[in-house]
Amino acid sequence: MTSENTGTLYGVGLGPGDPELTTIKAARLVRDADVIAYHSARHGRSIARRIAEPHLSGTAIEEALVYPVTTETTDHPGGYQGAIDAFYTEAAARLAAHLDAGRDVVVLAEGDPLFYGSYMHMHKRLSGRYRTEVVPGVTSISGAAAALGQPLVERDEVLTVLPGTLPRAELARRLADTDSAAVMKLGRTFGNVRGALADAGKLDRTRYVERATMEGQRTGDLADVDAGSVPYFSIALLAGEVAASVPAREAAPVTGAGEVVVVGTGPAGRDWLTPQVAAALAEVDDLVGYGPYLDRVPPNPRQVRHASDNRVEAERAAHALDLAASGRRVAVVSAGDPGVFAMATAVLEVAAQEKYLDVPVRVLPGLSAAQAVSAAVGAPLGHDHAMISLSDRLKPWDVVADRLRAAASGDLAIAIYNPRSKARPWQVGAARDVLLEVRSTDTPVVLGRDVGGAGQRIVVTTLGELDPELVDMRTLVIVGSSTTQVVERGGTPVVFTPRHYGPGGTTTG
Known part of the structure; x- marks a missing residue:
């Protein structure tokens, strides 16, 4: 009871x-x-x-x-x-x-x-x-049949489920008496099962599925499988003769309705992926992007991946557009948001060429690194703010410095992308010195590294105390405005910039 x-x-x-x-x-x-x-x-x-x-x-x-x-x-x-x-x-x-x-x-x-x-x-x-x-x-039977794209029974055919642990003679008798069968518990019993199928005269019709729907899924004809490689999570499927009389699956024809969709996967794992982007990634034929960003998308053997170096954005965009022009559906994959220092601009710039004007291009937003870091510490970007990249690969450092001064003089909170690399380790210190020309030393600074990932680290400091050695390429730096506040809540610093800008606010440091 x-x-x-x-x-x-x-x-x-x-x-x-x-x-x-x-x-x-x-x-x-x-x-x-x-x-x-x-x-x-x-x-x-x-x-x-x-x-x-x-x-x-x-x-x-x-x-x-x-x-x-x-x-x-x-x-x-x-x-x-x-x-x-x-x-x-x-x-x-x-x-x-x-x-x-x-x-x-x-x-x-x-x-x-x-x-x-x-x-x-x-x-x-x-x-x-x-x-x-x-x-x-x-069930694993349903998963394995789906992996093969193979109906098991049709009309009045009979499906029998058998454990591979049965004696060979008993297994062969039951296999001979049924139209269709699923034999479970392979692993160490595989040799016995294959012998029983041969005895029943049905070995040549039996398919093999290993780790159905999991990573590492493998399918094939059971007769060709090495007995020493068979794990417990595998199954033998014998389809009925009527059900098996279906044409083999062929690759879907190219429809000619190609397009490029530029997507952002967010700052970290699948929790940051929007349903809109997930749906787009599931539909495409090709994935184009920087290798580590493509690695964030689960593998799909139906799709073709085109990984490239992070410094060939124009070539990557042209490749995606060429694929789409041939009728392929292509996703160009960015981390974060594709429109924030990422691939959307590169694709649209190349797509403006006359030969690509008829190729459809869509841009789907993603959660940016600035949003992720800001949310992790509170709301330092809660009022007017600017986003600036320190990289001088595509613009000279003098322009970067001038924009830092302008944002600081306008009393904007600043999200700083691409702060450091092996080739330019000096720029974080130089940017700090530029900002200190206008901002006070006690201006709050947030360093957010790998937010949402396994290596997440948040540091709250000040502009005067900012140590460039705490910053690497995976770190986003947020410099507050004159009104940005740091409040201790339960021993944890919370940083926010109020939306009001009353008598207490100033426009310079």
Whole structure:
């Protein structure tokens, strides 16, 4: 009998591997869970947790249920089965302690929770005592069939699901008696499965899928697969003869409706990517950009990547426009916002040439580094501000210095891009000296490095105390105005520039 004060047990299916195949309901439950539980081998890595990671809140208690054995060799008095049973009993007791305390427990499962999954062992031990809900997931069979683009059954054909652990003779008999089959649990059983398929006369019709929908997915004819390379997360699929009589997939023809879309991926990972840009990236045929920026876009074997050096913007733009003129859909990828010291201007400048005037070009905005750094520390760009690049590769330093003086004299907060490189390590100090001609030494300065990324670092200092050695090419520098304030909140400095400009404000430092 369940109690109103106990938590709820959820068995949540995450699909075969791609986090985007997680259902909306599963993602919500993962995000809101009090406790997240997942199984793993003794190495501690959990595929289920990796699939769920984009949806984790970071605040849930995590219970790693680590198997005590990975082969059928153990010194447990009850043998392998005794060791596993004891493990499941102990794991269920750990989860029951949370449920008794009123905490909701989400047990993660690859694929579907009740289909050859570890969750079912928790379900059998706990569902009679606690409120329980099972959230189905996309199975590995569905993921593998989709990866092959192969229907499995049609009309009245029969699909049989078989474990590869069956004896060879029994497996061959069942394969011979069915129209279509999915054979699970390959890995060490692969040789046995291939022999059974040969015995049943169906080896030449069977396809192989490894790590369906995951990074590293591999497909092919099962007869050609090296038995020594087969992981546990692989499957053999035998399609029915009617279902298999479909034409092979051909590459989509070029429609002639090519275009260039210039996109910004934001300052860091996928959390900063707008849905508009994500949709555009999913639709294109080609990706063009600086190599490290292209690396932020998950690989898609359908798409062609054209990586180049960061100093060939005009050539990169022309390449993208030529591809689009031939009928390709092309994304030119920038970090941050493409219109802020990035590729939008370069593409539009080249696209202004007469031969490209009929090539469609769109620009989709992204979150800029200035926005990210400003938000990370408060709102130093909350009032009038300027954005200035210190790079003198495309304009002389005298112009950079004059613009710094003008922005400082106008009492604008300033976001400084491209502050330093190996070829120009002196410019941060020189820019500081130019600004001090107009601004006071106590003007707030924010240094934001890799905001949103693993190496994020925020430093709040003053113009007089600014140390150029704290700045590198991945750092954005924000110099406040005369009204910019720094307030300590809970031991953390918060920087903001008020929107009002009353009697207390000045126009010079």
